[in-house]
Amino acid sequence: MPTFRYAILLGITLYGILLFAFAGVPDADIFYHFAIAKLYLKEGFVSRLPWPEIGIQSKEFTDYHFLFHLTQIPFLLLPIEETIAIKLFILVSIGNLLCQITKFLKSESPNLSPYLIVIFFILGSVLFTGRMLFGRGNLLFFTLYFIILRIWNVKYIKWIFFLSFLSVWSYSGFPFLFFTGLFIISLENNKEQRKIFLTSVLGMVSGLVIHPSFPFQFKGYFIELVIQSFPPPGVEAIAEWLPPTRDILILGFLPMLPLLLLVFREKINNAFQPKSLVFLFIGILSLIFAGSSMRVFEMSWLMFFIFVFLNIRISNKFQILIGLALFVIQFPIAYEKMGQQFRSSETKYGYIVTEWIRFNIPKGEKIFLSWADYPYFTFRIPEYRFLFGLNPLYAWSYNQDQYFTQKAFFEGDVQGFQHIPKVMNYNTVVINKHYYSFSSSEFKKLSTDYRLVFENEKYDIFVKIIPTNTSKKDSTIPIK
Numbered sequence: 001m002p003t004f005r006y007a008i009l010l011g012i013t014l015y016g017i018l019l020f021a022f023a024g025v026p027d028a029d030i031f032y033h034f035a036i037a038k039l040y041l042k043e044g045f046v047s048r049l050p051w052p053e054i055g056i057q058s059k060e061f062t063d064y065h066f067l068f069h070l071t072q073i074p075f076l077l078l079p080i081e082e083t084i085a086i087k088l089f090i091l092v093s094i095g096n097l098l099c100q101i102t103k104f105l106k107s108e109s110p111n112l113s114p115y116l117i118v119i120f121f122i123l124g125s126v127l128f129t130g131r132m133l134f135g136r137g138n139l140l141f142f143t144l145y146f147i148i149l150r151i152w153n154v155k156y157i158k159w160i161f162f163l164s165f166l167s168v169w170s171y172s173g174f175p176f177l178f179f180t181g182l183f184i185i186s187l188e189n190n191k192e193q194r195k196i197f198l199t200s201v202l203g204m205v206s207g208l209v210i211h212p213s214f215p216f217q218f219k220g221y222f223i224e225l226v227i228q229s230f231p232p233p234g235v236e237a238i239a240e241w242l243p244p245t246r247d248i249l250i251l252g253f254l255p256m257l258p259l260l261l262l263v264f265r266e267k268i269n270n271a272f273q274p275k276s277l278v279f280l281f282i283g284i285l286s287l288i289f290a291g292s293s294m295r296v297f298e299m300s301w302l303m304f305f306i307f308v309f310l311n312i313r314i315s316n317k318f319q320i321l322i323g324l325a326l327f328v329i330q331f332p333i334a335y336e337k338m339g340q341q342f343r344s345s346e347t348k349y350g351y352i353v354t355e356w357i358r359f360n361i362p363k364g365e366k367i368f369l370s371w372a373d374y375p376y377f378t379f380r381i382p383e384y385r386f387l388f389g390l391n392p393l394y395a396w397s398y399n400q401d402q403y404f405t406q407k408a409f410f411e412g413d414v415q416g417f418q419h420i421p422k423v424m425n426y427n428t429v430v431i432n433k434h435y436y437s438f439s440s441s442e443f444k445k446l447s448t449d450y451r452l453v454f455e456n457e458k459y460d461i462f463v464k465i466i467p468t469n470t471s472k473k474d475s476t477i478p479i480k
Contacts, residue, residue: 007114008102012095014122018133018334019087022342027134030086032375032390033065035382037072045212051378053366054406055388056397062213062220064172065137090135097132097139098122100146105309107150108275113319117309120255120323123330124305126337127252131298133338141171142302148177148200152184154192157199164203169211172224174204176299183278223397234404236371236392252297255326256304263311276310279303347376349458353430354380356454356461361428368426370410371395372435412439418447422464429462 283303374389450462
């Protein structure tokens with residue numbers, strides 16, 4: 001037991017270094033999730049979000065991460081700076097997942113070194129490391145997932161039902177648990193396994209029906225799981241649904257390949273651990289579809305990781321040696337890559353802009369803002385309204401014409417695009433020049449309805465030109 005605890009402590013320390021060595025957070029989406037947690041803390045459960053103007057959540061909000069958001073609330077109450085609180089939440093969430101994965105593997109293969117499990121989970125794929133540090137709902141879902149698999153026994157049937165129920169409230173990827181159970185009964189089809197599987201399915205169905213977003217969750221999950229898988233033409237894809245490049249796939253799996261080869265070589269003399277075949281099949285299927293999205297890639301890597309570690313048959317000393325070699329090679333690479341990721345997600349300029357808006361734009365004002373900037377702005381200045389955010393499908397589902405109209409503005413390649421904010425009745429326009437430098441420069445040159453009032457290295461702020469017969473208060477927004 002002390003060895004297990006020390007290994008988990010080592011893992012949390014490594015993650016802590018990668019999180020706290022750099023300013024900010026590695027991904028902006030976590031700000032949106034904490035904005036939701038803030039909203040719950042202030043108003044209780046909500047059926048509509050106050051921020052999006054043309055997002056489906058403005059009239060029917062499905063919280064795919066309800067349980068995830070509840071777990072964030074205690075961290076908002078800590079008397080520390082908010083970014084530090086967010087990082088602590090990510091670290092605790094990763095620590096819980098790491099603990100449950102290690103417990104699961106040790107329960108199936110007692111001779112495994114917990115140090116090798118921990119080091120390989122953290123550094124076996126730098127890409128996977130980064131995905132975990134984003135702090136998304138998959139951390140909570142996979143924590144529940146591995147608890148369920150560890151207690152996959154009729155003795156714990158009530159717990160399996162309850163945890164399967166909670167998995168739906170934690171993450172929109174909960175069908176992954178269904179397919180895992182399906183593979184289990186495909187390999188071991190008996191009365192006991194069918195009972196466990198049906199209990200898990202009943203728990204998931206109950207979690208879907210008895211949902212805090214009732215009755216909006218049915219349409220919400222249809223958008224998230226079905227339409228997202230087959231997106232309409234012209235709708236922008238979110239980052240985690242973009243296909244990984246060939247380099248990412250190769251580099252993501254490179255450290256895994258020697259252990260995979262070792263496991264298959266051992267197959268000559270020893271059969272695979274029976275339960276490991278479930279993860280092999282899911283890993284292969286996920287890898288086939290990994291070209292479709294980063295989300296599927298992370299699942300494929302995790303499944304191969306579990307398969308490999310359920311079948312490793314090498315001495316404890318050799319396991320430690322592999323772990324040390326992996327640490328020496330991979331940790332400097334992971335540190336450098338995380339530094340790059342943190343720098344790409346910096347919020348210094350966003351902070352300056354949100355402070356300027358707070359002091360110069362009336363609260364409740366609508367702001368014409370790109371969906372990519374929505375998470376941070378809703379977290380920093382929740383008193384304002386924005387176009388929409390997090391996923392273009394939410395705007396497309398609300399009003400297709402308005403979605404494609406605002407998209408045309410940010411692309412800046414449609415004649416007369418400079419009139420779009422006025423037509424959509426927005427007084428304030430904020431453009432991220434890192435994403436939309438062309439539309440910003442063209443809007444600055446062509447618009448006769450808006451003037452540039454503030455700019456920094458990343459953002460331009462424009463406000464509508466007020467006729468001279470309007471109130472003095474409305475016409476005194478300072479010029480840059």
